[in-house]
Amino acid sequence: MNNYVQVTKLTKSYDGMEKPLFNGLSFSLDDSAVISGVSGSGKSTLLQIIAGLDSSDSGEIKILGKDITKINKEDLNQFRKNYLGFVYQFHHLLNDFTAVENVMLPLQVNGMSHAESYIAAKKIINEVGLGDRLNHFPNQLSGGERQRIAICRAIIHKPKLIFADEPTGNLDKKNSQLVMQLLFKLVKVNGIKIILVTHDQSILKKFKNRFLIIDGKLKKC
Numbered sequence: 001m002n003n004y005v006q007v008t009k010l011t012k013s014y015d016g017m018e019k020p021l022f023n024g025l026s027f028s029l030d031d032s033a034v035i036s037g038v039s040g041s042g043k044s045t046l047l048q049i050i051a052g053l054d055s056s057d058s059g060e061i062k063i064l065g066k067d068i069t070k071i072n073k074e075d076l077n078q079f080r081k082n083y084l085g086f087v088y089q090f091h092h093l094l095n096d097f098t099a100v101e102n103v104m105l106p107l108q109v110n111g112m113s114h115a116e117s118y119i120a121a122k123k124i125i126n127e128v129g130l131g132d133r134l135n136h137f138p139n140q141l142s143g144g145e146r147q148r149i150a151i152c153r154a155i156i157h158k159p160k161l162i163f164a165d166e167p168t169g170n171l172d173k174k175n176s177q178l179v180m181q182l183l184f185k186l187v188k189v190n191g192i193k194i195i196l197v198t199h200d201q202s203i204l205k206k207f208k209n210r211f212l213i214i215d216g217k218l219k220k221c
Helices: 043-050 073-083 099-109 114-127 143-155 173-189
Strands: 005-012 022-029 033-036 058-063 084-087 161-165 193-197 210-214 217-220
Touching: 005 043, 022 217, 033 043, 043 058, 043 161, 043 193, 073 084, 084 143, 099 114, 099 143, 114 143, 143 161, 143 173, 173 193
Parallel strands: 033 193, 033 210, 084 161, 161 193
Antiparallel strands: 005 022, 005 058, 210 217
16 A cells, blocks of 8 residues: 555644634655644644544545545444554553553454453563563653553554554654654554654654645655
């Protein structure tokens, strides 16, 4: 497949805005990419829209060849569970679940047995150096550890594409570097494409495909 993401004539506006956030935005991505822009430029909103987590006013959005604007909510949810992964600025781990239980969840949702999902989750957690934290709850983990567990959860079901929204936004420099190294390693090993939104210049330099949102337009930089 040539284009993992293809957006055509996307429009999006909010009440109270003088002009639309996006007005006829079109672009395509054939490889991993990073998107940056000033605060309020719409970079996170764009990521949410093309990931099917927010709706557009109009336009066509194809992800892995499927037009997500033309399928019902149930089918969209199933598509996301099967093919997409998500990493956010805030880890969004379930507080009542241990680290390994959080990572197991996507596999169990997709029908894998408890025993099989536990083995797979334990393996990937060990790979990121947190094997001694399997049974710790999120509030017993540091910020960097929580984000590493969140990355494990995003990748455990081997999605085709990962959306990452400011994944190091709440971390110090040392933990930011560690988390990004692990993310890039796991993405590469598993053959996953990634679309990442960030304002961190050190992360921008790691991508060949770099884009900047300016006045609702996506410009290559």
